[in-house]
Amino acid sequence: xxxxxxxxxxxxKLKNEESISYVLETYGGLLHAIIxxxxxxxxxxxxxxxxxxxxxCNLEIQPPYNIGSLGDTAPTKPDGKGxxxxx
Numbered sequence: 001x002x003x004x005x006x007x008x009x010x011x012x013k014l015k016n017e018e019s020i021s022y023v024l025e026t027y028g029g030l031l032h033a034i035i036x037x038x039x040x041x042x043x044x045x046x047x048x049x050x051x052x053x054x055x056x057c058n059l060e061i062q063p064p065y066n067i068g069s070l071g072d073t074a075p076t077k078p079d080g081k082g083x084x085x086x087x
Contacts, residue, residue, distance in 0.1 A: 003018050003021075008022055012058070013061055013062065015063070024054060
């Protein structure tokens with residue numbers, strides 16, 4: 001699916017690899033500037049931090065609880081209960 005401003009969060013949650021590229025292309029300059037402001041180190045440190053931020057975003061963002069046709073089993077929520085407990 002094509003990643004857009006309207007669906008980027010959803011695509012990140014669905015682990016669409018193109019979503020990280022979209023975030024980098026769209027917000028990479030801003031992220032880079034913010035990191036550079038706080039690190040004030042060499043460019044290699046800034047690039048490494050940016051990579052860590054993107055990696056962490058991809059690693060930590062949770063998939064939606066009701067994923068419908070993407071699978072038979074809904075993922076477990078952080079409280080340990082499945083999606084069926086939402087009803």
